[in-house]
Amino acid sequence: MPHRANRTFVTNSDALTAWAPIARARLLEAAATYRATVSEQELAERVQEASGIRADQPADLWIGKLLERVAKEAERRDEPPLASLCLTPDDSDARSRERLRCYQAYATDLPADGGSAAPVVRASLPRRRTAAPAARAERRPVVPANQMREVTCTSCFMIVPARDVCTSCGEPLPAA
Structure with missing residues (x-):
C-alpha cells in the first residue's frame, strides 16, 4: 500500500489521483521534444519523488493504472494520447503512431515534413529477470x-x- 514519508498509508486510488497530474506534466515535457520518451521506471520515480507518496509494490504492478488515468484525462481534454510517450513492454507500432500525434501537437523541434512514427525498438526496454522455475522452487526462506x-x-x-x-x-x- 502506498505511504507518505512519515509512513502513514494512502489508498491506491488516492496515490493514483496524486500521481496522475505529475505524470501528465512529465509526459507533456517529453512531448515537447521530437522522439523523446519516458521509461516506466523514470515515470514511477518522478511521480513518487514529486508527490512524497511512495509505493511498496514494484512500478510494473501499478504503472498501467496510472497511465490509464493519464490517457482518460488526455481524452477528456481532447489531447493526443500522452500515455503513449511512456514505453511499456507491450509497446507497438500503433503506440508509435500515437506518439507521433503527441509530437505533432507539442514538439518544438518537429521536422518540417511533420515527422514520422519511430519504429518500436524492444531492445531499449528493460527486461525483468526471472529465476528459472526449478531455482525458485528450491529456495526456502531461512528461519533463524x-x-x-x-x-x-x-x-x-x-x-x-x-x-x-x-x-x-x-x-x-x-x-x-
Whole structure:
C-alpha cells in the first residue's frame, strides 16, 4: 500500500489521483521534444519523488493504472494520447503512431515534413529477470533458530504460528 514519508498509508486510488497530474506534466515535457520518451521506471520515480507518496509494490504492478488515468484525462481534454510517450513492454507500432500525434501537437523541434512514427525498438526496454522455475522452487526462506515459523491459514488468511490447527479460526493448517 502506498505511504507518505512519515509512513502513514494512502489508498491506491488516492496515490493514483496524486500521481496522475505529475505524470501528465512529465509526459507533456517529453512531448515537447521530437522522439523523446519516458521509461516506466523514470515515470514511477518522478511521480513518487514529486508527490512524497511512495509505493511498496514494484512500478510494473501499478504503472498501467496510472497511465490509464493519464490517457482518460488526455481524452477528456481532447489531447493526443500522452500515455503513449511512456514505453511499456507491450509497446507497438500503433503506440508509435500515437506518439507521433503527441509530437505533432507539442514538439518544438518537429521536422518540417511533420515527422514520422519511430519504429518500436524492444531492445531499449528493460527486461525483468526471472529465476528459472526449478531455482525458485528450491529456495526456502531461512528461519533463524530463535524465530517462530509462521504460515498463512487457507481458511481465514491470517498469518499464524505453524501448528496443526489455526490459532485464529481453528481450522486445520496445511502441512509444511
